Amino acid sequence: MRQRKTAVFALTIGGALTALLPLSGAQAQSLRDVSAAPAGASACLGCHGARDTSLPALSPLSAADIETAMEQFRSGAREATLMTRIAKGFTPEESKAIAAWLSVAK
Amino acid sequence: MNLSQPSRRMVLASAAATAAVTFASPALAQGAARVVVIGGGYAGATCARFLQREGLEVTLIEPSASYISCPFSNAVIAGLRDMAQQSFTYEAIERQGVRIARQAAIRIDRAARNVTLADGSVLAYDRLVLAPGIDMRFDALPGYDMAASERLPHAWKAGPQTLLLRAQLEAMEDGGTVIISAPANPFRCPPGPYERASLIAHYLKTKKPRSKLLILDTKDAFSKQGLFTAAWKELYGDMVEWVGLSGGGKVVEVKADEKIFVTEFGEHRADVGNVIPPQRAGRIAIESGIADQTGWCPIDPVTFEARAQAGIHVIGDAAIAGGMPKSAFAANAQAKACAQAVALMLRGAQAPEPKLINTCYSLVAPDYGISVAGVYAPAKGLLTDIAGAGGVSPANASRAVRAAEARFADGWYKTITSEVFG
Ligand SMILES: Cc1cc2nc3c(=O)[nH]c(=O)nc-3n(C[C@H](O)[C@H](O)[C@H](O)COP(=O)(O)OP(=O)(O)OC[C@H]3O[C@@H](n4cnc5c(N)ncnc54)[C@H](O)[C@@H]3O)c2cc1C
Numbered sequence: 001m002r003q004r005k006t007a008v009f010a011l012t013i014g015g016a017l018t019a020l021l022p023l024s025g026a027q028a029q030s031l032r033d034v035s036a037a038p039a040g041a042s043a044c045l046g047c048h049g050a051r052d053t054s055l056p057a058l059s060p061l062s063a064a065d066i067e068t069a070m071e072q073f074r075s076g077a078r079e080a081t082l083m084t085r086i087a088k089g090f091t092p093e094e095s096k097a098i099a100a101w102l103s104v105a106k
Numbered sequence: 107m108n109l110s111q112p113s114r115r116m117v118l119a120s121a122a123a124t125a126a127v128t129f130a131s132p133a134l135a136q137g138a139a140r141v142v143v144i145g146g147g148y149a150g151a152t153c154a155r156f157l158q159r160e161g162l163e164v165t166l167i168e169p170s171a172s173y174i175s176c177p178f179s180n181a182v183i184a185g186l187r188d189m190a191q192q193s194f195t196y197e198a199i200e201r202q203g204v205r206i207a208r209q210a211a212i213r214i215d216r217a218a219r220n221v222t223l224a225d226g227s228v229l230a231y232d233r234l235v236l237a238p239g240i241d242m243r244f245d246a247l248p249g250y251d252m253a254a255s256e257r258l259p260h261a262w263k264a265g266p267q268t269l270l271l272r273a274q275l276e277a278m279e280d281g282g283t284v285i286i287s288a289p290a291n292p293f294r295c296p297p298g299p300y301e302r303a304s305l306i307a308h309y310l311k312t313k314k315p316r317s318k319l320l321i322l323d324t325k326d327a328f329s330k331q332g333l334f335t336a337a338w339k340e341l342y343g344d345m346v347e348w349v350g351l352s353g354g355g356k357v358v359e360v361k362a363d364e365k366i367f368v369t370e371f372g373e374h375r376a377d378v379g380n381v382i383p384p385q386r387a388g389r390i391a392i393e394s395g396i397a398d399q400t401g402w403c404p405i406d407p408v409t410f411e412a413r414a415q416a417g418i419h420v421i422g423d424a425a426i427a428g429g430m431p432k433s434a435f436a437a438n439a440q441a442k443a444c445a446q447a448v449a450l451m452l453r454g455a456q457a458p459e460p461k462l463i464n465t466c467y468s469l470v471a472p473d474y475g476i477s478v479a480g481v482y483a484p485a486k487g488l489l490t491d492i493a494g495a496g497g498v499s500p501a502n503a504s505r506a507v508r509a510a511e512a513r514f515a516d517g518w519y520k521t522i523t524s525e526v527f528g
Contacts, residue, residue: 031155031156031202032159033160034159034443034449035450039458039459039461039483040462042156042439042443043439043442043443043461046439046521047517048521049525050521050525053517081507081510082477082499082511085479085497086463086465086479086481087495088494088495088496090461
């Protein structure tokens with residue numbers, strides 16, 4: 001049986017307390033609380049969740065790393081087969097919120 | 107032990123400690139709210155898992171003991187992959203604390219808010235998520251019914267049909283003709299018929315090089331058309347021929363016994379024939395009146411709630427998701443946004459405006475991948491493409507880039523199936 005951490009954390013959206021839930025254990029690494037996810041964030045996990053595939057897992061990265069990468073994909077400063085196309089769909093503010101959420105609960 | 111218990115208690119404990127939170131839902135005030143999910147595919151299984159993580163009491167209704175994945179099933183047809191790599195069980199989902207009802211849902215009582223299962227038992231819900239995928243329309247193409255699909259497989263739900271088409275290709279003599287007929291939009295996996303054509307061409311080129319592949323299409327344009335067409339020429343020469351609507355490609359009848367495809371312009375006889383018929387939302391969505399006259403379910407793009415019924419949410423292929431294609435990636439992304447909306451609504455909070463992503467990889471050959479992507483947000487009542495984002499792989503990319511996209515396709519499959527079933 002998988003380990004269940006008992007830690008509890010709170011996330012705030014628009015000043016209202018919206019979630020107080022335990023963090024997940026091991027197993028499917030991308031399973032996490034979505035009720036406080038900023039727009040677009042949970043969709044990223046479709047490609048960037050599991051480790052040891054040809055696509056990078058995001059959990060080892062810091063929020064700043066993810067945000068910078070998104071900015072560079074958007075501007076074209078960094079090349080990619082696909083992320084340049086995805087990044088253009090998000091504003092800098094959205095990318096910042098997504099990066100913060102994705103880097104939580106490593 | 108039911109793992110959903112601790113998290114449910116924790117929600118309630120924290121709720122009690124937080125005077126600022128007011129619950130509009132009486133159900134949650136008394137105990138965890140009950141959410142029933144119909145269908146354990148990419149949409150429903152994902153949604154059930156994320157809902158359970160929110161401390162809700164979740165029952166997933168799914169008659170099959172294992173799920174057979176369509177993504178990458180074209181590689182099975184072409185002999186490049188084993189069916190075992192397509193099969194997943196519901197064990198991890200059950201271990202997580204989702205209850206699984208191993209039956210079909212046969213009726214939804216929208217007024218009483220409950221679902222009747224095949225054995226007659228009844229499940230009450232506070233909110234229902236409907237994710238039954240598609241059914242083939244066996245009434246839409248003259249000559250193509252369930253019996254005909256045993257001669258001319260559709261292979262558009264993975265399983266025995268996939269293996270039947272593979273066996274037919276293996277039995278075909280070199281020099282034979284394979285015909286694929288593709289339906290009008292909308293249908294499951296818009297690039298799927300052309301990926302299938304590509305991988306069958308790869309098989310023929312390797313094993314039966316004198317053979318031909320003809321695609322008869324009800325459309326004049328298709329997903330990633332420029333990329334597919336160029337790659338066919340580059341990799342398979344004249345082996346692949348595509349005939350669109352205005353060229354006479356629309357199939358108006360099939361004669362299954364003789365494997366004949368009838369178009370408005372004439373008849374084509376196949377040695378192996380694959381009919382991808384028109385489709386509609388899974389039967390339960392039609393019978394419960396959640397689908398409209400198109401056969402698909404209109405939804406609110408923020409909450410995924412059915413236009414026909416508050417309290418019932420529709421995700422995946424069964425839904426009309428505006429600009430989003432009917433893909434496993436889209437189904438999984440919608441499922442998470444929907445789980446978020448359902449969890450918040452059950453707490454009396456408002457669902458936020460979601461943003462969704464889709465990415466579909468197609469293999470033109472085992473080491474040659476291409477992709478299409480999009481980013482979507484609600485606009486004018488539909489999930490709408492964000493202008494300037496998304497699009498297809500570049501036309502002039504090197505073979506190294508194509509090979510990288512083929513590897514990323516494999517990475518996507520491993521990642522998503524581990525999130526949904528792992
Ligand atoms: C050949 C092919 C290749 C594809 N390749 C890709 C790809 O590379 N990438 C991609 O993103 N997508 C791909 N797709 C599309 C993808 O398969 C679908 O979009 C995806 O399966 C949709 O998920 P869903 O959960 O809506 O439906 P499904 O996966 O079909 O799941 C529906 C589930 O509901 C169950 N169900 C139905 N009715 C009931 C009922 N009454 N009671 C209980 N359970 C019920 C069914 O048993 C089934 O398990 C491909 C499709 C095909 C055909």
